[in-house]
Amino acid sequence: MAHMSHMLQQPSGSTPSNVGSSSSRTMSLMEKQKYIEDYDFPYCDESNKYEKVAKIGQGTFGEVFKAREKNGNKKFVAMKKVLMDNEKEGFPITALREIRILQLLKHENVVNLIEICRTKATATNGYRSTFYLVFDFCEHDLAGLLSNMNVKFSLGEIKKVMQQLLNGLYYIHSNKILHRDMKAANVLITKHGILKLADFGLARAFSIPKNESKNRYTNRVVTLWYRPPELLLGDRNYGPPVDMWGAGCIMAEMWTRSPIMQGNTEQQQLTFISQLCGSFTPDVWPGVEELELYKSIELPKNQKRRVKERLRPYVKDQTGCDLLDKLLTLDPKKRIDADTALNHDFFWTDPMPSDLSKMLSQHLQSMFEYLAQPRRSNQMRNYHQQLTTMNQKPQDNSMIDRVW
Ligand SMILES: Nc1ncnc2c1ncn2[C@@H]1O[C@H](COP(=O)(O)OP(=O)(O)OP(=O)(O)O)[C@@H](O)[C@H]1O
Numbered sequence: 240m241a242h243m244s245h246m247l248q249q250p251s252g253s254t255p256s257n258v259g260s261s262s263s264r265t266m267s268l269m270e271k272q273k274y275i276e277d278y279d280f281p282y283c284d285e286s287n288k289y290e291k292v293a294k295i296g297q298g299t300f301g302e303v304f305k306a307r308e309k310n311g312n313k314k315f316v317a318m319k320k321v322l323m324d325n326e327k328e329g330f331p332i333t334a335l336r337e338i339r340i341l342q343l344l345k346h347e348n349v350v351n352l353i354e355i356c357r358t359k360a361t362a363t364n365g366y367r368s369t370f371y372l373v374f375d376f377c378e379h380d381l382a383g384l385l386s387n388m389n390v391k392f393s394l395g396e397i398k399k400v401m402q403q404l405l406n407g408l409y410y411i412h413s414n415k416i417l418h419r420d421m422k423a424a425n426v427l428i429t430k431h432g433i434l435k436l437a438d439f440g441l442a443r444a445f446s447i448p449k450n451e452s453k454n455r456y457t458n459r460v461v462t463l464w465y466r467p468p469e470l471l472l473g474d475r476n477y478g479p480p481v482d483m484w485g486a487g488c489i490m491a492e493m494w495t496r497s498p499i500m501q502g503n504t505e506q507q508q509l510t511f512i513s514q515l516c517g518s519f520t521p522d523v524w525p526g527v528e529e530l531e532l533y534k535s536i537e538l539p540k541n542q543k544r545r546v547k548e549r550l551r552p553y554v555k556d557q558t559g560c561d562l563l564d565k566l567l568t569l570d571p572k573k574r575i576d577a578d579t580a581l582n583h584d585f586f587w588t589d590p591m592p593s594d595l596s597k598m599l600s601q602h603l604q605s606m607f608e609y610l611a612q613p614r615r616s617n618q619m620r621n622y623h624q625q626l627t628t629m630n631q632k633p634q635d636n637s638m639i640d641r642v643w
């Protein structure tokens with residue numbers, strides 16, 4: 240760990256891409272290999288110190304494996320492969336950003352990056368190493384747990400999950416980092432019931448713009464189902480509230496067991512949001528009319544806000560409904576922040592947040608979204624249709640299918 244910040248530094252003139260260029264042209268193959276082995280990436284161990292056990296994830300940016308340390312204390316790790324396919328040369332900037340952010344963030348509720356590893360550069364791989372981000376292993380992800388109906392969370396356990404999730408968000412936001420990809424699959428839970436925010440592949444540092452200036456961050460972030468209304472309307476001057484919206488979607492999912500708004504397109508996602516949270520008007524959200532897509536997108540009119548009404552049949556707990564209502568607030572300026580959410584009555588009334596380890600000890604198999612095939616099975620859907628309470632008469636039939 241002491242060398243983390245130097246890990247990707249190489250001795251001058253020894254980048255993988257320039258091996259074979261002028262300075263090394265006169266080397267024999269043997270010499271070249273020796274040169275790479277001896278001098279390349281001196282702070283970056285070889286990945287064969289771990290042995291792969293199973294594939295546990297297939298993300299947009301590469302595969303994730305469960306692996307085990309061969310020596311030492313033989314602990315389990317997760318190895319996330321750095322996808323180099325689109326790189327002509329050098330280390331991908333997106334992975335560098337993820338690593339820099341993970342190096343900064345050290346907290347009980349944030350996944351711990353142990354080190355970066357590489358395969359040996361040999362003639363068979365064209366002297367190109369594969370790199371892995373190596374993390375402490377967590378037994379489950381929340382999407383995997385929620386899609387297994389045998390896993391039942393009590394109200395106290397749901398509170399514990401949300402309290403840890405908000406603790407993690409409070410910590411990263413205090414460190415001026417936006418996660419930008421909140422969703423159940425990116426929330427890991429150890430067998431001891433400790434929650435870790437994971438997947439900082441889309442994360443970035445943020446600043447509060449001074450004077451009249453505005454940030455111009457990329458708008459195309461966050462998985463559609465968890466994307467907040469401001470991003471869907473083209474906002475580029477956003478901040479921590481984007482993650483708080485995701486926290487609200489995840490919180491509701493703790494009871495509904497599947498994502499609450501499963502739009503197929505941005506337009507449909509906005510429609511679902513206004514059917515749940517009410518129409519977007521400058522009345523409830525001053526300034527919404529200035530967002531780039533406000534005028535060009537067709538938005539449902541005269542929709543009433545129904546967050547509490549629609550979630551109460553699932554959530555039942557009144558303080559829980561109130562916190563959800565505050566997280567799923569349209570106006571990002573009015574949306575509750577992590578600090579205030581942690582002080583909400585939900586966490587300070589009986590039943591108090593309770594440890595998850597006892598419940599999890601009944602489930603010895605790891606549960607990951609990737610392994611839960613098919614992800615949201617028909618069995619799940621039937622279950623949700625049963626749960627969709629009689630008193631709801633959705634105007635649009637597609638709602639039954641795609642919302643809960
Ligand atoms: N430390 C870990 N312990 C256990 N499982 C992990 C760990 N890190 C990641 N995973 C599993 O691998 C999956 C993919 O990892 P991650 O989200 O970091 O990659 P990604 O390629 O960015 O994914 P995506 O693009 O699908 O969001 C996670 O959803 C989780 O199931």
Ligand SMILES: [Mg+2]
Binds near residue numbers: 298424425438
């Ligand atoms: Mg992910």
